[in-house]
Amino acid sequence: MSLELRRRLFDELDRLVLIDPHTHINPLSPASTTLADILGYHYYTELAHSAGLAKERIEDPKLGPKEKVGLLVENLGPLDNTIQYSWLVELCQAFFGLGEDRLDKSNWEGVYDRAAKKMAERDWSQQVLKQTKLQSVFLTNDFDDPLAGFDTKTYIPCLRTDDLVFHLAKPEVRARLAKATGIEAGDAASLRKAIGALFTHFLARNARACAISLPPDFAPQPVSSREADAAIGTIVSSGIETNDAARRTAANYVFWTLAEHCAEHKLPFDLMIGVNRAVYRAGVYQGQDLYDSRVSLIQYRELFNAFPRVVFPISVLASVTNQELTSYAWIFPNVVAHGHWWYSNTPAFIEHDLAARLEAIPRTKQIGYYSDMYKLEFALPKFAMFKRILAKVLAERFVIDRNWSEARAVEFGHQVLRGNVETTFGVS
């Protein structure tokens, strides 16, 4: 009974046309060109490396795309249990005619060739969007992205600010800022002005969010202009030799200034909390980051209090932070729970975290899922995974445990899948 119920709920959830509120899509090349773009996703390279494949082989610059796919496919055996592998199989089934439930040396070449042919079609990315029932996706744009050459209704800009907050001491970051804005940011006032210019640029091109990923030890606080001036002065004069205190002050100043601009422009500020970069230094590209789960949203109390009119869609990297996210979204009007991020984007954690959110956060304040994808083909299996779990939780914890009607459960599911993306980010 429960399995049929889950299936019925899934089918209803699956009818919906979606907006993906966080991806890393390149709007100038949104879909893959060969299966190497699919297999090159860090999940496959890092898991294959973790299971024993040398980084030097994976990242051998002499490998052509087909060779690379061959190399990886023949090393997927040790990870064929993972949910990430299941995304690969499901997308190859959906898009490239894979008939089996494995991609292995017996069948990958046929898939590779069929994929190459499909991907070469001029409207391939539109085909993927259509088959995925995906209306539009949010991007992750460098602050100096010209945001030109694409339809910003389908590919919605989002101002990513990690570089500005955490890497301002790098001369190249300041050079990019100067080039993008025409402003040499040498003190607090000019830096604020430059940030304002970025917002103007992004807003003119339909940006619907500002975003940043944050390390576990970050605890934002306001900084006086005087302190900011001194810190920025140090950064300008010392560059990458800048001491930690000045870096921290500058980071706080930039972060707080971003929040002020979000308030002014009514732009949501996505916070992705908890990542430590380059923990495994010898890891493959994008396969080096991990985390310290000892982080608390209490570190953000002053931010949430100071900016009551900024909506903060918040992602947490570790499932142990999910209860805090649930509680903070339940209490703070400006905190919204946002998807299931990275190391928490596997079924056991999603199920646990989602169940807690659905029953304790107002239904208007939780965004079910985003794909975080780099290539469009991944939205289909990732959202399918989420919708199956959502159907399971709604079936078991609402229809069965709480006697909800199926219609009510579906309506709630639709809201967290799509409705809240619309209301939170002002898209439709």
Next chain:
Amino acid sequence: MSLELRRRLFDELDRLVLIDPHTHINPLSPASTTLADILGYHYYTELAHSAGLAKERIEDPKLGPKEKVGLLVENLGPLDNTIQYSWLVELCQAFFGLGEDRLDKSNWEGVYDRAAKKMAERDWSQQVLKQTKLQSVFLTNDFDDPLAGFDTKTYIPCLRTDDLVFHLAKPEVRARLAKATGIEAGDAASLRKAIGALFTHFLARNARACAISLPPDFAPQPVSSREADAAIGTIVSSGIETNDAARRTAANYVFWTLAEHCAEHKLPFDLMIGVNRAVYRAGVYQGQDLYDSRVSLIQYRELFNAFPRVVFPISVLASVTNQELTSYAWIFPNVVAHGHWWYSNTPAFIEHDLAARLEAIPRTKQIGYYSDMYKLEFALPKFAMFKRILAKVLAERFVIDRNWSEARAVEFGHQVLRGNVETTFGVS
């Protein structure tokens, strides 16, 4: 099969007459007088506020009770998914003839009027107790509560000590203490004497517990009389200007002295661990507190070692602390796991936390649930929620997974629901 089993177990659990070991009931006005007392519960005001209703409107002093209910009901839509909303519906169904599974603008006025009529009946609180199968409830009494004018067999006093431990620097707290005890507490000895007088007063009026809620960074330790004298001296002379070190020393001294009195009088000391007060400063009344889940029971090791004869029923605010609670209750004879507190009092966390406790803590050392309610009407839906989860866990993890008989599961359920309240607190 599992659903029928859960239902059978629930029905058996539901037969039991209960004692509620922790509430905030006012014994002089235990039940509600209008539906505004129900809707005024912080869960509804804070969730409605979180979902967008202005605090100024919710707390408008010009609102009459019916207007307030109307305002809130019309703003419950965004939280109709929450378990808290389900408590409201279930109690209106049980007590006030609500026929639908929603309380909304189409039906609230009828419910309001029926409730007002019911609540006006002279024996309304007894009716609620009877229908809820509730024999008695523990109170949360200010240390200077006269404890007069009510039946202490039904409304069992509990000495709440947050003010003494954490707010002794406030002149009004010391004034209240002096007034209640006739002792001016100006040094360690006189403060100890005053605390002793409070215990005498409470014990003479059937108090069965001492209780306190504690912030995540509290780590109790003994303080010498000399240190305590100095700290209390500073408090007396500096009042709210007292520095943090002296406050901390005084807090430790008072806390340790309370534990000593609990030992002397064989009174359990309820510790509710992990809350940060006033995190969201612009929140509604009682809707401002949150937490930092980075807390450990290791902070209490010296306390547990120093007071082997004091029973510590412990509640933890965050589910991530539940395993520590489970382990500490498994090892320390004087640690008892106590209910599911506040932000952990939602089904997903209860189910997870309860399952861990039931299988690893001696059956005599875990108290299933307390309502934490302010008005009697809430015991029915809150305990019903818990009993449904208890039935689910017993069905799935004991009868099915471990081949227990249903009778054995029910017996265990009865013990954690009621038997252990009796033995832990010496009530019957």
Next chain:
Amino acid sequence: MSLELRRRLFDELDRLVLIDPHTHINPLSPASTTLADILGYHYYTELAHSAGLAKERIEDPKLGPKEKVGLLVENLGPLDNTIQYSWLVELCQAFFGLGEDRLDKSNWEGVYDRAAKKMAERDWSQQVLKQTKLQSVFLTNDFDDPLAGFDTKTYIPCLRTDDLVFHLAKPEVRARLAKATGIEAGDAASLRKAIGALFTHFLARNARACAISLPPDFAPQPVSSREADAAIGTIVSSGIETNDAARRTAANYVFWTLAEHCAEHKLPFDLMIGVNRAVYRAGVYQGQDLYDSRVSLIQYRELFNAFPRVVFPISVLASVTNQELTSYAWIFPNVVAHGHWWYSNTPAFIEHDLAARLEAIPRTKQIGYYSDMYKLEFALPKFAMFKRILAKVLAERFVIDRNWSEARAVEFGHQVLRGNVETTFGVS
């Protein structure tokens, strides 16, 4: 359907002959000689003590084995809900003809006598191994264990190093080291040499792992020879009066040196992370340790980076650390998730933690379970518990949720139960 599926999967998993990769078996007396060896397991003494039985009675040196069993059995009532009690019942049913699902005063004497008779048979330990389908077990050997008098193919040595790392300041530890190696370790070089001698000794006797348990605040880092010399000098001159800084430096030096030897000899280094010793000082023997769950694998980042060729099978004490373990094993090639340790070795935590690992860590990098037992009889019920949970997770989360065939699920189960023990430790 799900229950029959679980049963089928369990039956297939249960066919397997196992290698237990971590126990505390004494190879010279691997099985019990009376039921007092069984009931004397710390789980029963500590839980009975926690439930009210005085330590003085449990540890009364005048108690004979039968009296001790009688005392404990008659005090097991309060813990008959625990999973630990179920191990006792299951092993008495399997080995000693217990017919009921309880061991209590009505039946324990018959069981005691039958057990005594069985245990007196010359080949009792072989009978237990055979009935348990256990081929061999890893030991936990003191660094100065002669490793003589037993078959190291069945009882596989493991070099346990807690004493060397954390207790080198104790003169008796240094005396044992000198005696075992013939080397007086008075500085960094000689200490390294002595450690090398231990490895030579252990490797010559088929040791397959080095192991250590670690407190939550340990964060290993390399130490220069100069610093190590100074710290070891202090230890030699000050003994147990050695200051914390020198102890810490010496601990880091020894730990890092152990890792270097593991690299040199390709020996896995089992890390069991998170225990605080002697938290409950008045507890029974082996019933005093607890933990602070605020620990992170980020503390080990430099270790994992520095020793890419050392395999680190890692156990974490608290379930809240399980997601980090899952993520670190997913990223770091040299991190392997290892079993379910101690306070996390109960069904609710195993189920949660196992589900997360099975779906996100390469299938080659997770070892399902070890018994941690002191007497052979415990492998049967402990592994049975684990196999039931493994069958449940594979049934619900792979066969049902992800459409895996049963055969594929069983194959995966076999790999985590046995295959990965073979490949990780080089045994077969």
